[in-house]
Amino acid sequence: MSAAGRLLVTGASGFVGGNVVARAGLEWEVHAVSRRAVAGAPPDVAWHVADIGDPATLHALFEHVRPTAVIHGAAAADIDWCGRNRAEAWRINVGITAGLAELCAAGRARLVHMSTDNVFDGKRGMLTEADEPNPVNYYGETKLEAERAVASMVPAHVIARLALVVGLPAFGEGNSFLSRMRAAWEEGRTVVMPDEEVRSPVDVVTLSRALLHLANGTFTGVLHLPGADRLDRVTMARRIAARLGYRADQVVARKPDPSPDRSDRPLDVSMSGTLAAAILPTPLPGLDAGLDLVLAEARNPP
Numbered sequence: 001m002s003a004a005g006r007l008l009v010t011g012a013s014g015f016v017g018g019n020v021v022a023r024a025g026l027e028w029e030v031h032a033v034s035r036r037a038v039a040g041a042p043p044d045v046a047w048h049v050a051d052i053g054d055p056a057t058l059h060a061l062f063e064h065v066r067p068t069a070v071i072h073g074a075a076a077a078d079i080d081w082c083g084r085n086r087a088e089a090w091r092i093n094v095g096i097t098a099g100l101a102e103l104c105a106a107g108r109a110r111l112v113h114m115s116t117d118n119v120f121d122g123k124r125g126m127l128t129e130a131d132e133p134n135p136v137n138y139y140g141e142t143k144l145e146a147e148r149a150v151a152s153m154v155p156a157h158v159i160a161r162l163a164l165v166v167g168l169p170a171f172g173e174g175n176s177f178l179s180r181m182r183a184a185w186e187e188g189r190t191v192v193m194p195d196e197e198v199r200s201p202v203d204v205v206t207l208s209r210a211l212l213h214l215a216n217g218t219f220t221g222v223l224h225l226p227g228a229d230r231l232d233r234v235t236m237a238r239r240i241a242a243r244l245g246y247r248a249d250q251v252v253a254r255k256p257d258p259s260p261d262r263s264d265r266p267l268d269v270s271m272s273g274t275l276a277a278a279i280l281p282t283p284l285p286g287l288d289a290g291l292d293l294v295l296a297e298a299r300n301p302p
């Protein structure tokens with residue numbers, strides 16, 4: 001067994017989970033699980049293609065790996081999809097998390113659970129860990145209920161509330177808005193952004209390192225993981241466009257058309273990184289420095 005022990009990463013084919021796996025390094029014996037096989041995974045990672053939505057499969061995987069720590073990134077992370085597919089979203093976001101929490105508690109594994117700024121209603125920004133969640137969309141409701149399952153069942157847990165994550169998937173596709181925006185700009189299209197939504201975007205490189213640090217640490221409880229900037233989405237997208245060499249007018253400020261298929265979004269869910277700064281060895285950078293990291297690592301994969 002490696003120095004830090006056995007690490008199980010769920011949602012490893014996804015955007016954040018894949019970046020965690022790509023950076024886990026030799027400190028851990030890394031086990032990754034996803035329903036889809038991926039191309040380009042590091043050769044020293046044990047990749048398990050399995051559906052952890054099936055409780056018996058999850059149990060068997062856990063027995064096989066016997067993890068020291070779990071970083072849980074498997075989720076239905078598309079806000080609108082969750083609003084349209086409520087029962088399935090609950091099963092994935094709450095059911096799988098609760099099953100995993102039970103196994104972590106029984107196996108004395110540490111659980112780092114990826115949650116979201118969308119547990120807040122967005123009426124007031126720069127939210128701290130002491131602020132009361134109150135989700136405005138169904139995705140946020142499922143993520144809040146998952147947080148409760150983790151907190152109530154697992155003694156050694158971290159509820160890591162991720163801000164909007166900026167970066168590129170390490171393997172395959174994944175839920176990266178940067179990839180989607182870049183594809184649109186590359187084809188000469190514009191992207192529409194609501195300027196009333198305020199976020200504190202965090203880069204996926206620093207975020208992945210932070211999650212790995214937390215998996216091997218002693219902190220227990222809720223921790224916000226935002227970047228250092230508080231920005232509306234239009235300003236954010238225009239700064240990204242400029243950094244990538246696209247035109248500012250390829251970002252159009254407009255509220256999305258109302259649609260029964262679109263879930264509400266909280267307005268200002270910027271988060272305070274004060275606690276994270278006290279716990280993590282690396283500061284969480286602002287957008288420009290975070291983008292530099294993302295682009296540097298895209299040229300030189302870890």
Ligand SMILES: NC(=O)c1ccc[n+]([C@@H]2O[C@H](COP(=O)([O-])OP(=O)(O)OC[C@H]3O[C@@H](n4cnc5c(N)ncnc54)[C@H](OP(=O)(O)O)[C@@H]3O)[C@@H](O)[C@H]2O)c1
Pocket residue numbers: 010011012013014015016017033034035036051052053072073074075076077078092114115116117143162163164165166173174175176
């Ligand atoms: N991206 C962001 O900006 C952001 C912001 C805040 C919080 N988060 C949170 O961060 C976590 C990771 O998000 P992400 O952006 O990396 O999402 P993602 O790219 O969509 O990855 C999620 C992963 O979950 C797995 N998954 C989906 N449905 C599943 C099911 N029914 N059973 C088992 N696995 C399933 C998928 O893997 P397979 O289909 O291969 O199994 C997928 O790789 C989520 O908890 C999300 O709520 C993300």
